[in-house]
Amino acid sequence: MSDSILDLDRRHVWHPFTQEQTAPPPMVAVAAKGASLFTEDGRELTDLVSSWWVNLHGHAHPVIAAAVAEQAARLEQVIFADFTHAPAARLAARLAALLPGDLDRVFYSDNGSTAVEVALKVALQYFGNRGEDGRRRLLAFEGGYHGDTVGAMSVGRSSGYFRAWEGLLFPVEMAPYPVTWIGDAAIAEKEAVALAALEAALGDDVAAVIIEPLIQGASGMRMCRPEFLRGVAERVRKAGALLVFDEVMTGFGRTGAPFACIKAGVTPDMVCLSKGLTGGFLPMGATVVREPIHQAFLGESVRQAFLHGHSYTANPLGCAAGLASLDLLLGDDCRARIAAIEAIHLERLGALAKGGKIRHPRVTGTIAALDLGEGDYASSLGGKVRKAFLDRGFLLRPLGPVVYFLPPYCIEPAELHRAWDTLETAIGG
Numbered sequence: 001m002s003d004s005i006l007d008l009d010r011r012h013v014w015h016p017f018t019q020e021q022t023a024p025p026p027m028v029a030v031a032a033k034g035a036s037l038f039t040e041d042g043r044e045l046t047d048l049v050s051s052w053w054v055n056l057h058g059h060a061h062p063v064i065a066a067a068v069a070e071q072a073a074r075l076e077q078v079i080f081a082d083f084t085h086a087p088a089a090r091l092a093a094r095l096a097a098l099l100p101g102d103l104d105r106v107f108y109s110d111n112g113s114t115a116v117e118v119a120l121k122v123a124l125q126y127f128g129n130r131g132e133d134g135r136r137r138l139l140a141f142e143g144g145y146h147g148d149t150v151g152a153m154s155v156g157r158s159s160g161y162f163r164a165w166e167g168l169l170f171p172v173e174m175a176p177y178p179v180t181w182i183g184d185a186a187i188a189e190k191e192a193v194a195l196a197a198l199e200a201a202l203g204d205d206v207a208a209v210i211i212e213p214l215i216q217g218a219s220g221m222r223m224c225r226p227e228f229l230r231g232v233a234e235r236v237r238k239a240g241a242l243l244v245f246d247e248v249m250t251g252f253g254r255t256g257a258p259f260a261c262i263k264a265g266v267t268p269d270m271v272c273l274s275k276g277l278t279g280g281f282l283p284m285g286a287t288v289v290r291e292p293i294h295q296a297f298l299g300e301s302v303r304q305a306f307l308h309g310h311s312y313t314a315n316p317l318g319c320a321a322g323l324a325s326l327d328l329l330l331g332d333d334c335r336a337r338i339a340a341i342e343a344i345h346l347e348r349l350g351a352l353a354k355g356g357k358i359r360h361p362r363v364t365g366t367i368a369a370l371d372l373g374e375g376d377y378a379s380s381l382g383g384k385v386r387k388a389f390l391d392r393g394f395l396l397r398p399l400g401p402v403v404y405f406l407p408p409y410c411i412e413p414a415e416l417h418r419a420w421d422t423l424e425t426a427i428g429g
């Protein structure tokens with residue numbers, strides 16, 4: 001038996017979101033730099049999906065790598081009950097300063113799903129602590145995706161990935177989500193319908209409403225307008241429920257602004273962060289909560305405290321990576337790169353849309369998306385486009401018939417243009 005990486009993998013590794021019987025063997029990544037991934041068989045691939053939306057500044061960025069290495073040699077991990085440490089405290093302070101209003105209290109966890117679980121659990125206990133035990137219902141939006149743990153699956157049920165566990169999920173009402181795109185004439189009407197439905201679903205028994213602001217990622221890069229989010233915020237506030245923005249994907253510059261809530265002009269009650277939080281270096285999540293919510297957990301009894309935690313809560317390496325990544329994100333160079341990516345997306349997608357081969361062109365910040373046609377996740381057209389990109393040295397992962405570019409901010413303009421050229425050729429546009 002061979003001990004090649006592929007053979008060991010084939011015998012012992014189970015991959016996520018993969019039908020291993022029919023999928024081609026995985027590519028063996030041996031190194032990465034900037035927007036490029038290097039494989040064992042000598043290929044260089046431009047990462048157009050930021051490795052599942054986590055990478056911000058490019059792979060193996062030397063500044064983040066050095067921060068992690070330095071932290072690893074100093075303090076690699078410490079129990080986060082009874083202890084704190086500089087990277088955790090500093091990162092929390094910087095997130096609080098960046099986020100609007102009194103979103104000032106950071107609860108650390110391990111990934112996006114846990115950041116969502118924490119938000120849901122905090123919402124329910126918050127009302128319990130205040131003696132408002134009647135507020136137990138949760139609302140979410142059709143097509144929303146919030147992660148793969150049971151609570152996150154329950155609020156993301158309609159994304160369509162969870163049929164095998166249907167019976168396990170707790171009931172969550174789904175409000176309509178007004179998807180929009182460039183040149184969508186009917187959007188105001190769709191928003192009015194969605195907001196009316198939300199208003200009807202809200203009531204004094206609702207604890208929280210969760211939404212992916214500006215763009216639903218996993219269900220197909222479905223965008224909405226800031227106007228809609230402001231309408232949602234107004235209604236949720238009026239009903240006395242908490243508004244949770246799941247910014248696991250939209251955070252840290254993805255939509256052009258540091259956070260989607262800033263771009264939308266909304267201060268939610270909680271913000272879930274992960275993915276780009278560490279610049280794509282380490283798994284970490286954070287749930288940022290408005291300070292008055294945190295206050296409701298203070299008291300004489302331990303039962304009033306939030307009895308939730310993870311072994312690696314506030315891992316110092318993740319926090320050090322997060323601090324270094326924020327330094328890069330807030331630099332002028334990064335802001336200019338983000339603006340340049342959006343400008344190229346708008347220019348090239350506009351030209352492609354004129355050709356009539358695509359539907360629903362849409363852009364928010366560094367994310368561009370379009371529909372090739374109708375279909376579900378198994379859509380073969382998306383698979384063909386993916387193959388065409390691979391042949392030309394690009395990693396692309398269409399979501400069924402939805403093609404999207406979500407590159408690291410360091411991608412060179414010429415390389416991004418080459419990606420758009422490749423798409424034009426692939427669809428004959």
Ligand SMILES: *Cc1c(COP(=O)(O)O)cnc(C)c1O
Binds near residue numbers: 147217218
């Ligand atoms: C990816 C994602 C999650 C889940 O994050 P994991 O780190 O994969 O658990 C939750 N919400 C949104 C919006 C996401 O894109």
